[in-house]
Amino acid sequence: MKIFYSEVHRKHYPPFEIFDGGKRVPYFENPDRMDRILSALKKTDWTEVIAPTDFGLDPIIAVHDKDYITFLASAWTEWLDSDPEVAASPKQNAFLPATFALRRKTRVPGTLLGKAGYYMMDLSACIVEGTYTAALASANCALSAAKSVISERSSAFALCRPPGHHAGKDYAGG
Numbered sequence: 001m002k003i004f005y006s007e008v009h010r011k012h013y014p015p016f017e018i019f020d021g022g023k024r025v026p027y028f029e030n031p032d033r034m035d036r037i038l039s040a041l042k043k044t045d046w047t048e049v050i051a052p053t054d055f056g057l058d059p060i061i062a063v064h065d066k067d068y069i070t071f072l073a074s075a076w077t078e079w080l081d082s083d084p085e086v087a088a089s090p091k092q093n094a095f096l097p098a099t100f101a102l103r104r105k106t107r108v109p110g111t112l113l114g115k116a117g118y119y120m121m122d123l124s125a126c127i128v129e130g131t132y133t134a135a136l137a138s139a140n141c142a143l144s145a146a147k148s149v150i151s152e153r154s155s156a157f158a159l160c161r162p163p164g165h166h167a168g169k170d171y172a173g174g
Contacts, residue, residue: 002156003041003049004144008137009034009161011130014094018123027126034161052140052158053147060139065170067108071119072132072172078112079127094126121166121173131162138162 010031016024041047061069079095080087097116101109108118120127138160145158166174 001047001154002145002148003047003159004052004141004148004156005034005038005049005159006052006137006141008130009134012128012134012162013130014126014128015092016094017126018096028124029162031161034159037159050144052137052144054140055143059143060136063169064167068119068170071115072127072135075112075116075127076129076131082112090129094128096120096123096126119171121168121171124174125166125172127172135162135164138164 013030014027017027019025019028038049041049057069075095080090086093095116097120098113099117100121101114101118103118109115116127141158141160142164145156148154148156163174166172
């Protein structure tokens with residue numbers, strides 16, 4: 001079985017998430033999960049680990065809102081540019097919303113923190129320096145596995161991180 005995987009996933013590793021009443025806890029969905037899965041798969045004789053193809057943004061924008069993708073691509077650097085204290089120690093920080101939009105109206109807020117509250121649905125969907133590139137690699141793993149299944153009519157597995165199973169058309173979650 002073809003296993004589509006990218007080491008780029010390691011770039012998404014927030015130092016914490018907010019959980020259980022506002023406590024900072026170690027980020028649960030971390031690279032160790034991939035290491036355990038890969039270790040188990042490499043002990044078999046029926047897997048082939050393959051790097052994903054880069055499909056570009058067109059298939060991603062066909063599924064996700066373009067403004068949401070633009071937000072993900074720029075949020076980290078915009079946040080660093082807006083806060084010298086955070087920029088001085090980026091590895092200890094994660095970009096999170098201060099509040100969440102009710103989403104009853106379709107108007108996206110104009111400020112960076114307002115957009116964070118609109119495009120991020122919980123405090124486990126942190127953004128760090130490598131989140132966007134890791135998410136793109138994860139999407140390319142999924143697309144590569146789908147293409148392989150369709151073209152070769154055999155099974156394939158996309159080992160994705162961040163997994164994206166809580167993401168919506170225009171929001172990150174989970």
